[in-house]
Amino acid sequence: MSQHRQKTVLSGMRPTGPLHLGNYVGALRGWVKLQETHRCFFTIVPWHALSSEYENPKVIKEYTFEVALDWLSAGLDPEKSVLFIQSEVKEHAELHLLLSMITPLPWLERVPTFKEQQQEIQDRELNTYGFLGYPLLQTADIIIYKAEVVPVGEDQAFHIELAREIVRRFNRFYGEVFPEPQMLLTEVPKLAGTDGRKMSKSYGNAIYLKDSPETIRKKISPMVTDTRRKRRSDPGEPDDCPVFTLHKAFVPEEKRAELAAGCRSASIGCLECKKVVIEALIQEFATFREKRAYYEKHPKLVWEIFEEGNKKAREVAEKTMAEVREVMGLVFPGGQSTPGKV
Template sequence: MKKTILSGMRPTGELHLGNLYGALKNWVKLQQDDSYERFYFVADWHALTTGFDASEEIPQKTLNMVIDWLAFGLDEEKNTIFVQSLVKEHAELFLLLSMITPVGWLERVPSYKDQIAQLGKAKTSNYGFLGYPVLMAADIIIYKAHLVPVGLDQVAHLEFTRELVRHFNHLVGRDVFIEPQPLLTEVPKILGLDGRKMSKSYDNAIYLSDSEEETQKKIRVMFTDPRRKRKTDPGVAEECGVFMLHKIFTPKDKQEEIKDACSKAQIGCVECKRLLVKNLNEALSPIRENRNRLLNDKDTVKQILIDGSKKASQKAKETMEEVRDAIFSNSRLG
């Protein structure tokens, strides 16, 4: 029997290089292994937990994000690509799991207080925000997912799901769900234009939707090694956001040349950026072509999501039959 992999993203619209080479590149790599069944979804209900006031934007953002997925190489023939809200069973399992989840567990989730501090109480004073880890757990276990691709910093979030699985199975007296394991992935460090982590919220990102000219303008103003105030100052390439992109888009042998020349002040930041722009635009060119083609064929993209959601729903329905039987035929709960 194939193992199941599941992952998803909130619909934020067009994706930037951090999204593409952080999570999506790994998704595309995993689709080459036929020993897995893979589910990738748009977490549009999750987007409502902090963005209900902008809910009208979600459909278009969903479409734009999935277009970037497909343009980058995620294959709808090899993966089930779907929308969370089109599979209503997620909501039913979320409701049932909410009945057994201690509030204290939710308040201990690592990102809970951080998100409140970052987003403010106005956006986070709702039950949906407090309970989002339960919805996240439902998303994963409804497909009996064995593996969830995550970075090391996200393992704690997955542990909540594992704990909830143990709690549910204990209460109903049978192993309805399996404990999902983290599939640790190496996430390349990608800095934005201002030297901070590349993020849409920081307005420092380079997007797949950017033209060659827009990409060139952004790279031109990108922060470099702060030690290099003059061209004659030696630099430390590993601490430079521009070189971090070279490590993705520039051939290995050329990377070493640039690194060595930077450390000896034999190359200036302007020249370093010029080389990056050339390599970056060459790498993104076929992906941009795919993206433009899909933008002119949105009906096909919508149909991919409809078909994928129907397939996901079949799997979810089977799980929910087990869940209802486990809960309502159990004398300790009924």
């Protein structure tokens, strides 16, 4: 192990059900590597899911379990990382409340995803405090562990900028408690779903990590390819082919170059080309499927692993909150938050 202090990483996922290849390539695959070199906290965030799913919260527990299964099966290791459920560490809520006191409203109103998602999701009322405060809760999730590195996709960049601004403001008022978290931008190749649009659970076009080899075949075989390839003898352009986005994420470079050349010269057919990525996916998730089948049969074990993680997370979060209460003058004689009592 390195002599240097490992930097602290935090990242999270909303419990929206089983994870698809986009979630894997965009986050999970990188996290599995990060846990080798960093002190990692990975959290499933039910409170964030509630900001839009408040009318039907019952699914959140089931979805949390699905994400937990996928995490463990994909190689997140409770011996190396703290895997936990955000809403089981109540200190996040306290820090969120305290941060809400110092955060100017326009900082939240100008977050681009706030307006975008309000327009996108028309079927429910999102003009709520919770929805507006989403990035603030995210800030609390990150800084309560004094995370220095936050791996995120580009769409989350603004949220991390906001977290940094809030940290600066907090530290200016009360003293240097929190480090400014740095963004670790994950380069995410855009993965196409089975209908050629961006892979997304809500479009119903996703390929899931837990899909069986048969399902993977059934989903990819009929996928639309580059429309120039009407006949086998027509050359195509891999960069314009939705299927090839999967090749870019899962087929080794050398083989991919060979397929791209074959596509451009029409020396291979689409079926043959698809077969390569289908086999690559089946191979990549072989161990995953075995592990998932095991954990599915042992739900108690899964919840125990996460409860262990919740405990470890709580210890750190409690320590930070003792410090926060202290610098904010919120420690009262004999009170619950007296240092040493937490």
